[in-house]
Amino acid sequence: MVAIVPDPVASKAASLRVRHVTKHFPATNGVGVAALALDDVSLSLAVGELVSVVGPSGCGKSTLLRLIAGLILPSAGELSIGAEPITSPGAERGLVFQDPNLFPWLTVRRNIEAGLVARGVLREKRAEVDEFMRVVGLETFADAYPHHLSGGMAQRVALARALINHPRVLLLDEPLGALDAFTRMRMQDEVLRLWQAHRTTMLLVTHDIDEAVYMSDRIIIMTQRPGKIDQNIPVDLNRPRDRSSSDFLRLRSNILELLHFAGAALARNKS
Amino acid sequence: MSASVEELQPQPTIVPSAQPPGAEAAFVTPPVVKSRPQTLLAIPVGACIALAIHFFVPKTEVVPPTHYYPLVLSMMLGLGVLGAALYPFFPGLRKWMCQMCPILGIATVTVGIWELITSCLEWLPLPYFPGPEAVLGSLVSDRALIFDSTWHSLVLLISGYAVGVAVALVTGITIGWFPHARYWGMSLLKVVGPIPATAWIPLAMVVSPSALISAIGLIALAVWFPVTMLTASGISNTRASYLDVARTLGAGRAYLIFRVAIPGALPSIFIGLFMGLGTSFLTLVVAETVGVKSGLGWYVSWAQGWAEYGKVYGALVIMAAFFSTIMTVLFKVRDRVLVWQKGVIKW
Structure with missing residues (x-):
């Protein structure tokens, strides 16, 4: 099998840029201090890169994704995709949540079509619907309602629904977090396969270090409250990766140590 | 208005998603109670009781003789017997009968009791409480x-x-x-x-x-x-x-x-x-x-x-x-x- 490490020269063009982004949330009920969710976060993703963000809960990982998606606006700093600044949500930045959030009133086929309908291009691109249903292996469930799908199947529909828009960046917010261990491992391969097939730039938020090491080109470690980027670790392992190889395990334990160290440092600072 | 008040009763139970799906269908398909073979005879038995009351209990109220009421009861008797005879051959009929026989049987007996206490015994004052024969008669004539x-x-x-x-x-x-x-x-x-x-x-x-x-x-x-x-x-x-x-x-x-x-x-x-x-x-x-x-x-x-x-x-x-x-x-x-x-x- 051919290793699919993105060519470092070809992927020089930055797809996504986040520059010195800070995000405050107003204090609840107008009393107390405003919460600082992200503090001076900068990162950039090369075209076709798959980057994971790991960190303790409450480190602002999801806030970062919502900012990139354009669902919320930063308090300071700027975000851009290619050359265009991000000011509002758009189809070029797909978002998949932990909860698949399929529209329960639409069948699998109509859920996958949703992005095409929303952009008014269903007529021209109808053929792609079948293609994407085949890609995620759900042709036989075209007329099923989300209600009848298992967690893994529902998440595959959510992935197809996001990918049919051919987003320049696919944002994944713990997309496999709610699945059981076996389904999750299968779905990791599935996401990698989609990534390989579509060469979509992906930013994956996860709390599963195995998942981050198994999937990403690069791992960003964030610290807690306020969220800051702590480490930027390249993963130089050949694909497909072996979860039990010594390199894999060494990297995994390094990251665990880093996170643990980060946690201990935080505790020291607090006391 | 009695009808609409009754129909309104199931409304609190149609809160979406909070209810199991079965509860939502309760209005359209009544829950099936476990029934024994003899419940299939509920309609004929009920109709027989009502007919007996009609023909054998002497009436005190003077009703213009219409034959609609005994006719309807006889039809129920006939259809009840027919249904009981045919139910093994049609699964749809069987399901329907299991659901409806007790209700229809009791309804028929209730009509018989109504006739007993109005036309026969005159426990309730006229003209406010006519018997079933008079009601059916006015329904048909009007x-x-x-x-x-x-x-x-x-x-x-x-x-x-x-x-x-x-x-x-x-x-x-x-x-x-x-x-x-x-x-x-x-x-x-x-x-x-x-x-x-x-x-x-x-x-x-x-x-x-x-x-x-x-x-x-x-x-x-x-x-x-x-x-x-x-x-x-x-x-x-x-x-x-x-x-x-x-x-x-x-x-x-x-x-x-x-x-x-x-x-x-x-x-x-x-x-x-x-x-x-x-x-x-x-x-x-x-x-x-x-x-x-x-x-x-x-x-x-x-x-x-x-x-x-x-x-x-x-x-x-x-x-x-x-x-x-x-x-x-x-x-x-x-x-x-x-x-x-x-x-x-x-x-």
């Missing part, structure tokens, strides 16, 4: 007028309900989606909405050019409040994550309103439609009693004016069937539209 009244009621009900629902959907969606509309609309709704539509009758009589138009307006008003309220709450409670997903898929405002918020609000809208239907029955009958010169409500008060209580009860029976049928139709529509919620399609 069938043309009753049919005409039912038709007028149906037209009036559908006109008022359609107008009310159409206006309520527009106002409900506006109030539910736009914060400014919510601020002003909810204030108005909270003050004006709870006034029963029938309380507007004096005003409606002065303002409107005809009794028919004022009746349509009153029914529409009665429907408008619950449908608006539940549509607005359904829209404003749209799950934020559905809207987020839609926006990241490239959706504009029209898509968010018509393809996310409204479908998501449909379970709530249907609760409003059921509540509105209940209040529309009430308003229909009151409007026909006080202003409109046709329809079942008018027929009841007209028959009462002539002290023809047989016709009054006949009209009540027709109303029960009429309102119950309309309610069932709405349930069927709901089940069809909300198929995604109930999971009727099985894999």
